[in-house]
Amino acid sequence: MIIAIIEHDRGTLHNASLEMLTVARALAADRDTSLAALLIGESGREIVKTLGAYGVPVAYLAVDDSLEDYAPRAWAESALAVMDQENVEVVLAAGTDRGHEVLAHVASLADLPLAANCLEVKLDDERCRVTRQRWGGSLLEEAELRGETYLLSIAPHLIPAEETPLDGEVEIREFQPSFSDRAFRVQVTGREQDEKAGISLTDARVVIGGGRGVGGAEGFTALEELADLLDGAVGGSRVATNNGWRPHKDQIGQTGNRIAPDLYIACGISGAIQHMVGCQGAKNILAINTDPQAPIMEKADYVVVGDLHEVVPAIVDEVKQRKR
């Protein structure tokens, strides 16, 4: 059996899980074995129907009053409960903060190998071979796993989610895991909402990024204006966040956000590999830079050679005119 841990936050599905299901379905078909999803908490029930649209025939649903909010080790122990009952070849999760956290708990509690951020998976009777990301995706590693069960996270934004509707309904197998006294030692105990909840970088269709060339916090005003006109979000390179020009939450790159917009406009960003892995999911990249030799000018799809402080306001004016 292949188990896919479905990530959700109090009933709201994380899209990276649907991408992961593309790999999970292929593995189950390849190994001629069954595929089941694992949903944790009563609120996961809301997602069952969606899973049907993505070809998942069986959903294990772990229920317990304590599972109302996310608790990483309790999620891991729920997965271990299914692994105890069934002959599980592979457990998959999305390569997200929570996905990695839960799988790392499963790995350490059951002493199993875990390969993070896989792109390709091949399984035979002896071993599991994967291609996985290193350096945030700047480098790939071919690796081999051996063990009773293989734990894999799937790198987000690279494999498309594909609807493959089931004939019929998803079978729900509800169960109540018996938790250890460690299971809820770490659990979300509160939440704080951001005051201005604009379009998030990871969801935006248009992202405008600023780097060293922006020159300071005030330089971002023009970028903000363009973002407003395009219903986009503004982010920055590591230079911009380390200098305090933008909050770290806005960083695009290996140690910040991974974005996947239709259009990414990189302004005054040189294009270090750590930045480029953060925007490799973008469909189109437009780079605006004074230096035609900057690395980003090769990696972008479209380039404008020029000073962003002149080019961006000119673009703003042009967009305003056409919108009129």
Added chain:
Amino acid sequence: MNILVCVKRVPDTGAKMILTADNQAVDSKNLGFTVSPHEECAEEEAVRQVEEHGGSSWILTLGPEEAGEQLQEGLALGMDEAVLLNNNGEEWDPRSTSLAITEAVQKIAEEGTSFDVLLFGNEAADSGDFQVGVRVANALDLPVVTGVKDLSFTGDTAVAKRESSDGWEVYQVPLPAVFTVKEGINIPRYPSLRGRMQARRQEIKRITPKKQPGGLKKIRLRIPEEEDGGAEVLGEGPEVSSKVVDLFQDIGVV
């Protein structure tokens, strides 16, 4: 409060990487070395928390002899003690790494220092395994929160915050505990000249680690294929704005 920070020496890359002839490592002939930005922040966090709460801050690495350089950088920031687990430059898998760190923590405790807080980077910059902190925590039977970008302590309780899509998730855990932190939790300071001078004189403790590999084995590395094509040059300067907005309309964002 005693805090341990675990770091990993990695090549300081920025441009396209080149592999060694056997495809087992990044060719670092012409590169310097560093630790990941997450780990730099973990070091800074330890120094700040000890400044606030008292106690001592320790830095530990599993790496080659040369990783003493990264330990010295931690000491130069104001950390108190450094520990090197020498693996002779061989890359150890996450299970081996975690067990070596776990045993070192136990040994240090036997020698009289037990840690209230263990800090790791959220993931190593190079291998990106996302598991060593959690494995160490479970081996030591300690609570662990990953991806932490805000950390504070009151008595024996820690409040750790993690970013969510629309704000923050808050976790309250009893100490001792493990946290894996992300860049953004603070902005690290630069070491002072005096700090650097002192660090050079400071002794580095050594513990010999035992290799106990798990089931994950690197076969080879490769550079991802790049889309060729190259960029289309739309033009130079502000005059190009009309072409740019044509492009926006083609893509469908205006």
